[in-house]
């Protein structure tokens with residue numbers, strides 16, 4: 001078993017979560033170099049996490065001769081530069097979400113890592129939460145039949161740093177920040193080889209004095225007829241609401257990752273300590289999260305990344321996935337303006353192209369399709385059926 005030496009770029013919220021995860025459970029992988037623009041912040045972070053090397057120069061941090069893997073936890077407008085430098089240095093590179101601010105940026109990043117032949121991973125943690133991984137396995141086993149609809153919701157009172165609220169630096173608002181998670185969760189459930197075809201999106205700036213959207217709802221239509229819905233908000237009060245649903249022809253799954261995880265607490269005096277990311281208060285009814293790093297998927301995500309890096313395999317999420325998500329979000333921004341369904345423009349598509357929307361039908365008898373069966377309050381059972389030739393709908397006691 002190998003251990004990886006990591007350069008961590010960024011000492012903010014995600015740099016902290018990633019380092020907490022990597023150093024948290026006596027992991028053999030170590031952050032051995034930290035980059036921050038501020039020498040004081042680099043020093044504080046290095047002391048806190050026992051990191052031997054500190055840099056205030058991005059290129060030097062990436063090119064550190066001992067570094068094997070670069071992890072990018074910088075604001076969205078810095079991802080491309082960090083990826084291009086990592087590829088040029090021949091280093092494996094893992095980038096946080098969203099990969100780019102646009103599909104064009106993401107495509108350049110994908111091109112750079114593929115041309116350089118370096119390992120690349122897209123750090124989409126919410127596709128790796130323990131609940132999502134288990135649900136995904138059930139879906140892939142066929143427990144829900146054909147997936148018809150997914151819904152993913154991420155809503156909280158808004159991000160914690162200035163740059164998120166600057167549309168130029170972040171590339172948008174709640175869609176680019178939170179929609180990227182929701183879109184990729186839906187894509188995982190529907191199947192990554194199914195092409196996203198078109199989107200319909202509503203987005204508005206309902207509350208905050210910003211240029212970008214603070215709320216949005218979108219529908220992503222896939223080539224096999226499945227629909228994936230996302231809901232995102234930067235104005236939702238009371239904590240971080242992270243919920244997903246997936247519904248298929250034979251069943252459905254609902255997951256709640258954060259606000260209602262089975263841990264509820266009331267305190268009139270506070271004093272409970274840190275509650276959870278985006279919790280707005282430490283008094284009253286609280287919904288703490290037991291092991292936030294694990295619940296948010298960081299542990300399983302890095303395990304997959306490093307296991308695949310060492311075995312020369314493709315991780316569950318790589319830059320190609322980040323590119324597809326960016327392309328879907330680009331279409332959402334066009335649709336929010338045009339108020340119409342807009343196509344998802346994909347210059348690169350590596351999935352199936354033979355798919356059309358297929359109808360699932362089951363026979364009731366030789367002449368009829370079965371629409372559904374129903375058990376009535378008095379115990380009788382009936383079938384609602386459709387005549388194959390005439391199209392007439394009727395019902396029959398069975």
Ligand SMILES: NC(=O)c1ccc[n+]([C@@H]2O[C@H](COP(=O)([O-])OP(=O)(O)OC[C@H]3O[C@@H](n4cnc5c(N)ncnc54)[C@H](O)[C@@H]3O)[C@@H](O)[C@H]2O)c1
Pocket residue numbers: 010011012013014015036037073074075076078096097098123124125160161162163177
């Ligand atoms: N669940 C997740 O996967 C998740 C959660 C939060 C953030 N993120 C992503 O992580 C990235 C960073 O977000 P964050 O929450 O850590 O933000 P943050 O503001 O907490 O930290 C950003 C870090 O980058 C540094 N920085 C800011 N401007 C810079 C600049 N111009 N040049 C160099 N460094 C600069 C800051 O000093 C800080 O160390 C973003 O891309 C964000 O979308 C992902």
